[in-house]
Amino acid sequence: MDFTNLGVMRAPRHLVFGAGQRGALARHAGVFGTRALIVTDTRMARDKDFLQMRQALEAQGIATQVFDGVAAELPLSCIEAGAKAGRAAGARMIIGIGGGSCLDAAKIIGLLLSHGGAPQDYYGEYKVPGPIMPLILLPTTSGTGSEVTPVAVLDDPQRAMKIGIASPHLIPEIAICDPELTLSCPPGLTAASGADAMTHAIEAFTTLRRPADSGLSLDHVFIGKNAISDSLALEAIRLIAANLARCVSHGDDLEARSAMMLGSTLAGLAFGVAGTAAAHAIQYPVGAMTHTAHGLGVATLMPYVMAWNRPSCETDFARIGAAMGLAASGDTSRQAEAAIAAIAALFAQVGIPATIAQLGVPEDRLDEIARLALSAERLIKNNPRMLDAEGMDRIVRAAHSGDLDLLTATSPRKAALQ
Template sequence: MRWEFNFNVPTSIEFGNGTVNNVGKRAKELGGEKVLIITDKGLAQTGILDRITDTLDQEGVSYLVYDEITPNPKDVDCVKAYEKFRDDNIDLLIGLGGGSSMDTAKAIGVLFTHDGELKDYYGFDKLERKITPLICIPTTSGTGSEVTTGSVITDTITKQKEAILDIQLAAKLAIVDPELTLTLPKSITAATGMDALTHAIEAYTANVAEPISDALSLYAIELIAKYLPVAVENGKDIEARQNMLVGSMIAGMAFDNADLGAVHAMAEPLGGLYDTPHGVANSIFLPHVFEYNISSNPEKHATVAVKLGAKAEGKTVEEIAQEGVVLLHELASRIGIPKFRDLANVNPEDFPFLAEGAFNHLCTITNSRKLSKDDYLTLFQKTYGKQLVTGI
């Protein structure tokens, strides 16, 4: 654990049932006169978008809607939106939806305020100024993008996910309303919930973890382990939805300050190549990477296992941590996460390419245990079940 650290939460948070009704007032307070709402067609066809536009109408705030967001947002889609609206004098952005909508909104904000291409800003702290003011409104309990300072975009040339990481990306305001998640389908609830759990576990076990992120991570793990199965089983359970949204949000704060690890390093190349939903990819790799990492810090992995429900009495630290592996597999199975080999289009011949992408990913540096390209290849193979791998 680091004992010299900085901890930032640059986004104001408004949390609670019905807070979405305040969007119009908050937009006006932020000086919004011409708002661009970034969302997807699914949400555009629900009453959620109407609730946003109604509040803007009530406050006399003009708006336009871009509803062409897809999972694993691509650079070309961000450019398409920018070119469509760059002459419309947009002075406020609203990212409405999951991580894809919010990350795209951040990227569009970069294009509105900076010269050049998105690729010019991949990496850490390359922005020259703040982006267009942004309100983020999550409708899933997964990415935590409403409180993070990053935007993950798929580069369509390299087939790799890239990240713009800069505090200047942060939303001015996150309006976090559990009611917006009540109609989320089981499969999306499951995948996004496992994404949030991955954020919390990786932030806690990362080699750059620090005390505040640790505290947030452990509480997030506890909440998600308890309430994710409930939310999947009964999406109308408002208590479960509230706790999942808190867990997702504070896991986002944790990893935004402590970083992530090899699960994300593996999941993002997979999403870049096959367009696999990010939460599904994280869910698939999480138990295997967790097991690989145990030897680097058995105590922390055992602590995670206990938060997941492992019984500690009469066991060694390593045995407790290993029970965490079992619990992660069981949780994924219980809520319907597919197996790696059951994903469409996955070809084991691509594993060397994926291993290369994982090894070069920024999160490899902060994973709790070092990995080589061969280690990643072994993990891809083990997860797929192509060969039996032991002793890693």
């Protein structure tokens, strides 16, 4: 690690991790007054752990209103309904409980209750004018890291792709990460959300490093690779590599679930400052076109993006391989190649599709995917290897055909494309 480089950390005021820690919710919430809106979905609103948390809040003297109208991948319409419920309840704090969709909904509803307007007013970076009402977030998937990140993502039918609101003001006051809340995740959800967390860690660790001028941490929400997020990302990779498959095959293994949740939260802390890059940029149009889960898309794309980035990232990829437990060979290039193969193998083992064709992308729409992905400038500018139209075209074609060779230096098809 280069200690002359900048390091930045942004995090909740309290980040509480551990089995059973949902029991701390009521006392933490007690600091913020007596009226809370709980944002969740219909599945969670019926869950026994949820009912116990609500009872504990009421016993603490906090009147709770539940909004359980969040749908997966967060359609815009959920936000309007949730904000209306929060206003009617006179909520002074928002408690989000659920997967990334519920946590992102809680962030945006809290934003609207604090500053008025509509979600569209805040799309992009730094549009949130100031602090928002206290947010407490409890994830029930080990994936998005939303409980610690400065961003919320939603699906606006007026737009071709999902859109984000990014501001440090969206980081909650309190995050409570209780791995017992993930024991009920079925294997498919465990795999997709866990692979999402792995892509966060990889993209945070390999995102472009920017010149460390004194304005960097103020001018950008996502500032690029830095000394603090590097440590968090590598530990996340180690934890996720060692535990993801175990969580998928043995969902009741609390030790593995705990390690996965710690990994996904650390990955969130890492990418919430460093940012993500091309795999996320390409998933946006892929997800919009195929209506597949965010985690599945980013994970399918990750090995192809890594293969493209390899010339700029060999040392970092070798360190990723080491974090995954691959033997050191002394040859950085080979270790980088082995790391890409190990990520692809882990994702295959947990059932992530190998190509975007398997996600439902038709071949005649690849140009559109490439064009839309390139328009996600916030993410493209973070990519460690410069990405132009030709490079993007090569990645989406490789990800569609499954031919990683399209992205390697020796490929005859690559030569033909050049």
